[in-house]
Amino acid sequence: MAATEQTIKQINTLGDTDYKYGFSTELDEIRPPKGLNEDIIKFISTQKDEPEWMLDWRLNAFKVFNKLPKPEWAKLNIPEIDYQDCYYYSIPKSLKDKPKSLDEIDPEIIKTYEKLGIPLKEQKMLSGIAVDAVFDSVSVATTYKKQLSDLGIVFCSISEAVKTHPDLVKKYLGSVIPVSDHSFAALNSAVFTDGSFIYIPKGVRCPVELSTYFRINAMNTGQFERTLIIADKDSYVSYLEGCTAPMRDENQLHAANVELVALDNAEIKYSTVQNWYPGDKEGKGGIYNFVTKRGACRGKNSKISWTQVETGSAITWKYPSCILQGDNSKGEFYSVAITNNMQQADTGTKMIHIGKNTSSKIISKGISAGKANNTYRGLVNILSKAKNARNFTQCDSLLIGNKCGAHTVPYIESSNSDSMVEHEATTSKINEDQLFYCQQRGLNSEDAVGLIVNGFCKEVLQHLPMEFAVEAQKLVAISLEGSVG
Amino acid sequence: MLEIKNLHVSIEEKKIIKGLNLSINKGEVHALMGPNGSGKSTLSYVLSGKDKYEINDGTIEYNEKNLLELDVDDRANEGLFLAFQYPMEIPGVQTSFFLKTAINSKRKYLGQSEMDALEFAKLMKSKAEELNINTEMLKRDLNVNYSGGEKKKQEILQMSMLSPKMAILDETDSGLDIDALRIVSEGVNKLRSKEKSFLVITHYQRLLNYIKPDFVHIIADGRIVKSGDYSLALELEEKGYEEISKSA
Numbered sequence: 001m002a003a004t005e006q007t008i009k010q011i012n013t014l015g016d017t018d019y020k021y022g023f024s025t026e027l028d029e030i031r032p033p034k035g036l037n038e039d040i041i042k043f044i045s046t047q048k049d050e051p052e053w054m055l056d057w058r059l060n061a062f063k064v065f066n067k068l069p070k071p072e073w074a075k076l077n078i079p080e081i082d083y084q085d086c087y088y089y090s091i092p093k094s095l096k097d098k099p100k101s102l103d104e105i106d107p108e109i110i111k112t113y114e115k116l117g118i119p120l121k122e123q124k125m126l127s128g129i130a131v132d133a134v135f136d137s138v139s140v141a142t143t144y145k146k147q148l149s150d151l152g153i154v155f156c157s158i159s160e161a162v163k164t165h166p167d168l169v170k171k172y173l174g175s176v177i178p179v180s181d182h183s184f185a186a187l188n189s190a191v192f193t194d195g196s197f198i199y200i201p202k203g204v205r206c207p208v209e210l211s212t213y214f215r216i217n218a219m220n221t222g223q224f225e226r227t228l229i230i231a232d233k234d235s236y237v238s239y240l241e242g243c244t245a246p247m248r249d250e251n252q253l254h255a256a257n258v259e260l261v262a263l264d265n266a267e268i269k270y271s272t273v274q275n276w277y278p279g280d281k282e283g284k285g286g287i288y289n290f291v292t293k294r295g296a297c298r299g300k301n302s303k304i305s306w307t308q309v310e311t312g313s314a315i316t317w318k319y320p321s322c323i324l325q326g327d328n329s330k331g332e333f334y335s336v337a338i339t340n341n342m343q344q345a346d347t348g349t350k351m352i353h354i355g356k357n358t359s360s361k362i363i364s365k366g367i368s369a370g371k372a373n374n375t376y377r378g379l380v381n382i383l384s385k386a387k388n389a390r391n392f393t394q395c396d397s398l399l400i401g402n403k404c405g406a407h408t409v410p411y412i413e414s415s416n417s418d419s420m421v422e423h424e425a426t427t428s429k430i431n432e433d434q435l436f437y438c439q440q441r442g443l444n445s446e447d448a449v450g451l452i453v454n455g456f457c458k459e460v461l462q463h464l465p466m467e468f469a470v471e472a473q474k475l476v477a478i479s480l481e482g483s484v485g
Numbered sequence: 486m487l488e489i490k491n492l493h494v495s496i497e498e499k500k501i502i503k504g505l506n507l508s509i510n511k512g513e514v515h516a517l518m519g520p521n522g523s524g525k526s527t528l529s530y531v532l533s534g535k536d537k538y539e540i541n542d543g544t545i546e547y548n549e550k551n552l553l554e555l556d557v558d559d560r561a562n563e564g565l566f567l568a569f570q571y572p573m574e575i576p577g578v579q580t581s582f583f584l585k586t587a588i589n590s591k592r593k594y595l596g597q598s599e600m601d602a603l604e605f606a607k608l609m610k611s612k613a614e615e616l617n618i619n620t621e622m623l624k625r626d627l628n629v630n631y632s633g634g635e636k637k638k639q640e641i642l643q644m645s646m647l648s649p650k651m652a653i654l655d656e657t658d659s660g661l662d663i664d665a666l667r668i669v670s671e672g673v674n675k676l677r678s679k680e681k682s683f684l685v686i687t688h689y690q691r692l693l694n695y696i697k698p699d700f701v702h703i704i705a706d707g708r709i710v711k712s713g714d715y716s717l718a719l720e721l722e723e724k725g726y727e728e729i730s731k732s733a
Contacts, residue, residue: 437573439557440533440566441583441643442590451586455577455626 031090036083038062041190044089048159051166061179061189068183074317074346075375075407081288086222086253088191130155132196132212144208154199155210158226161197168199172230176259176296176323184290184317188257192226195256200235200266209465211240214254225256231266233299238269240465254313256291264299264326269307271464272320273472276312281370283342286314293320294350297329297358305332306349307463309472311479314343319377321350324358324386331360334460336472338453338479339372339404348378348409353386353419362393365457368404369480375407380421382414389419397427398456400449400480450477486511486651486682487532487552492543494524494531494707501527503707505543509651512679516693516718517686519704520726525686526570528704529655532684533567534560548650562594564650568640568657575627580639581609583627584646591647612645616672633660641672652676653684658692670695690722705730 032043041062045055070078130144132155148155154165162169179189196212214225231237254276260268270293279286289312295304306320316339322331333349351360360380368374380391397406408425430452438448454461454473461469461476487509494502502524509515519525531538532545534557545552548563555563575583589599600608613620616638628636637657644652654673658666673683673696685696693701693715701717702709703726710730711717721729 431573434573434575436535436557437569438575440561440569441587441647442558442561442594443586444556444558444590447586447590451578451583452575455575458577 031087034085034087036088036191040088044191044193047089050162053170054162058190061186064180065183065186065190068180068186071182071184074377075373076315076317076344076346078288078315081253088222088224089193130208130210132157151204152201153204153206154197156197158195158197158228165197165199168230169197169228172228172259172261176261176294177257177292181292184255185257185292188224188226188255188292192224192257195225195227198229198237198239200231200237202232203234205235206237209238209240211242213242222253222255225254227256227258229260229268231262231268233264233266236267238465240271240273240468242273242275252287254287254289258291258293260295260304262295262297262299262302262304265301266299267303268295269305270295271468272308273468273475274308274310274312275475278312278341278343279314281341283314287312289313289316289318291318293318294323295321296323297326297331300326300355301328302326303330305463307334307460308336309461309464309475310335310337310345310347311475316345316347318347319349321352322360323352323354324360325354327355328357329355330358333362333364334463335364336367336457336460336476337374338367338476339369339374340479341370341372343372346375346377348376350379350381351391353382353389356385356387357389358386359390363459364395365460366397366406367400367453367456367480368397368406369400371403373405375409377409379411379413382416382419382421384415386416387418389416391421393423395425396456398453399427399429446477446481449480453477453480486548488546490544492545493541494527495539495541496527496537501707502531505708507702507709509682509684511682513700514677514683514685514696514698515700515702516698517684517702517704518688518718518721523704524707525704526655529567529653529686532653533557533565558590562591566644566647566649566652568644568652568654570655570659572628572636572640574629576629578627579624580627581623584609584643587643587647608646612642615645615675616642617668618642634662634665637661637669638665641669645672645676650680651682653686655686656688658687658689666692667695690718693718703729
């Protein structure tokens, strides 16, 4: 209770916005100078005590990055990013010597996670959810590690995996998102700092939700998350990531690469609740969220399902995708993207059908309020070998007010005559009569908007793990506060 | 309970209600009858607080409060209920969840704690049974793919669960078959008490066979032109609006 009160107090001092996670933690940090160059990359690699092959991989990615232009396809107004005016590495000093147990971790950091509702201490751990907590550039702690390792499940930070499971990392890192994919992917490959690594062995069904909580704390610092999840044959895992950042006036960069690999009969369910600081009402500050997420259904009958609730960030650029290589493999994408005030989002998915009888399903719900712009961009590509492939796409947009925009840009390419592709799209405005009806039953206007929008998003929210669905519903309502005058 | 004096209302410059007076005491059931375009539905929207209507003159006192100063949700939480002529569909929102949200909004307004899940389930079940509503239906999205009759029953269910002080029924009989009409009317009759008042708006005398009003008013061109007891409704059925209005 005390932590909650403290949070509320902190937020009240932070001014006019309702962002609940906008506090920052005062800590001594280790930070190399600003700028992006080979020395910084070497510094990161040394700090992480990486083997040489990893450093070489990074340096090669940096060369690629320098040759690639910035991706330009999105309907976003992205200010010029000065890569030299940003810190690429920041860790609290107290974490430098790799605390062996939670008792050695700076209590301020533990407190930060408690305030965010993520207790790390054993006796308070969330039941049924193992958490990897990433603070700026480093993983702080991972819960339930012992219980998981008894099942042969590896759940640790990617930095640790580079050292403890080099064969798996070498084999799969960059195998789904090639370094040269686009410039953000190359940048991440060069300077990635931390993220989670998961390996689920053959035949194991992971008994708990695995989850990473990303927190950007330091100023002017980019966060370059790298996550790799491998589900071996006949395995199953459900993973969830959450993200928050302090409210700061300047923009901060988050460029993540997430790779998933599902082998024969394996299933990966990946859920995101993204609530980075969106900037204030005038559009000052906020996170630039450039994320590449891609899953490869390599094995037959494999399945990858993405569920995302995107409510934060000043700019969201994100297309979680599935490469459906294995015969009978399935890809799913369930998305809620909410933009309010000056936020911009360009998000969607790519479903690449390669194997026979592959199927994909896309349900996208875009909600736009204030002066925000929200774009769904998706590609369904059915290659000639993908006999009997199926896709169903449904894109619904909801507008609140008359200064916001919603756009739907679907690309469909089919090189095969026995495939079937369906696309449905709707755009609607929040209905005054519905609002009046709810208010006549005693709901105030914000609760009424929250209720109607949550109803609109239900098909997506119901795919979130139960524990998070309730939180997500609240978040949906909070994100739209003040959107109906 | 409700005191409307010299009410003048327009929408987009068009005058709809032109000097309406109506007084409803606690425990009374009033029927308001009138032809299309006479201002019946406008009155129900003005009372419940829908915007777009301009109040040009007059006062409305509700429960010793100036009704026109209250927000839509505050009016509702003060016990004013409108059974809609066309209940809204809200996709993705389970009917039972909506009911629970409405009940708890009212309790919050009154400074009471939330109703616990068990108590709510019991209340909903007993009220639904009274109205012959299958509780399976309450698991569906609010009013989505409900038949006309189901929607109206749903309104009455909401009314009985929220237990308003002043209920306005806006053409609740339209679109109902005889059986549904009887069930809906019985639901309303069960709610009748010394504490509750009703304003029943309808075109037809038929509904009043089931819900016997204490008073009947005939509205024409934005004014109440004739008031009387139940027999006025029967007279109206016989003579029609035109003749009654003329004789008024």
